[in-house]
Amino acid sequence: MNIKKIVKELFYITLPALAVAFTVNYLHPDGIALFGQWDVSKGVITAKSKKGVVESLNSSENSKPEITSPEEAKILFNGNNIVFVDARSFEMYEEGHIKGAVNLPAFRFDELFFDFSEKYPIDTEIVTYCTGRECEDSHRIAKNLKELGYKNVRVFIDGYPSWQKKGFPIETGVEQ
Amino acid sequence: MLKDHAKKKIEFLIRILLGVIFIYASLHKIENPSQFAKIIYGYGLFPEASINILAITIPYFELFAGLSLVFGIFPKGGAMIINIMLFCFIIAISINLARGYQFDCGCFSLTESSVFESAFMLLLRDIACLCAGVFVLIYNKPRLLTIKEA
Incomplete structure (x- = not known):
């Protein structure tokens, strides 16, 4: 040879x-950028793509779209008229979700949005979440909702696992 | 013993097959580098600073190496690149298999289905490809349908 x-x-x-x-x-x-954001302690992981949902949401007018701790999310949860939107799959939602959360899986958004918009008017305050900082579905849903006119949309980046770990209110089964 | 002509045909078929596999494997990664970067992150083995660089370059190494085998342009170089990549894939899959770490190989699809390919099957497939790649690399007789060799 x-x-x-x-x-x-x-x-x-x-x-x-x-x-x-x-x-x-x-x-x-x-x-994508030459270096991405792959440190979960600094936020949601992302390759920093030119069209990335995490980047585009964070650069929007809303100064602080991300909720970076379960405690902060709990304060909002305790307030009135805030709707938590679960961007995970139906199966995961059924296994357990933040109490009172609405399921709007990211990959079924187009199909389910009409029913959602009929139930929740455009001025509803919304907090989206998914499985944590390795998941960008909550950002995707938040971006879609903002583009469709919802103004008060924020993302709880630590998602359901951190909420559950803190022992905050959860429930199982389908939406009421 | 196989006659030289038969060996030539076998080398040609293996070279084309391996080339097509790698070209096919590269296309979806080229289309969606951010998804591929996430899959590399999912292996849990690579330093943060290297993930994007790997996601940008690996698909093109696969594509160019695949094309080199299919068109017979510097086939030894193409086979060498493929063998190095396969060797690294085998090591990465073995480490994750040994530590029971669940991951998505992202080999031929980036769709994040919850169905993970069986890591053992993956390992066997990569070992079979590596054998084919080594054969193409060490083949020293004149090859069928090559355009250029160094």
């Missing part, structure tokens, strides 16, 4: 591959 020949061929392939990879990523509308 001619090592020199293999190394030569290796360079002939990897160098153009690298050049094309970084150029396409730079020009592509779905391109």
Whole structure:
């Protein structure tokens, strides 16, 4: 086996591959940053894509769309007229959710939004959540709701697991 | 012993098959780099600073290596890249298998279904591909339908 020949061929392939990879990523509308946010202690993880839901929500006019602790979410929960929206799947919702939360799975948003909008007027204060900082479905739902006119939408980024761990009110089964 | 002509045909078929597999595997990752980055994060093995760089570059290594095998342009280099990647995949899958860590390989699809491919099947598939890649790499006779070799 001619090592020199293999190394030569290796360079002939990897160098153009690298050049094309970084150029396409730079020009592509779905391109990502060179370094993402992968530290859960700093917030929701994200590759920092140009079209990322986490980035676009956080850069919107709402100065503080994210709720970063279960305690802060609990204060809102104790207040009146706040609707918690669970962006997880129906099965996960059924197993347990924040007491009184409405289920609006991110992947079924289009299908379920009409019923939701009939029940909850546009001025409803909403807090979305999913499974925590490794999940961006709550941001996706929040972004969709904002785009459809809901103004008071925030995201509880630690999600259901942290709420449950704190022993805050939960319930199981389907929506009443 | 197989005759040279038969060996040539076998090398050609294996090279095309391996090339097509890697081209196919690269396409969905190229389309959605942020999803692929999340899958790399899900392996729980890579330093934070490397995740995006890997998500940007791996799909193009797969694509270019696959194309090199299919078109017979620097096939040894292409086979070497594929073998290095397969070796790394095998190590990553084995570590997660050993520590009982659930992950999505993201090999051919980025759809976040809750169905995780069986890690053992994944390992077997990658080992089979690695054997094919090593065969293409060490094959030293003239190859069928190559455009350029160094």
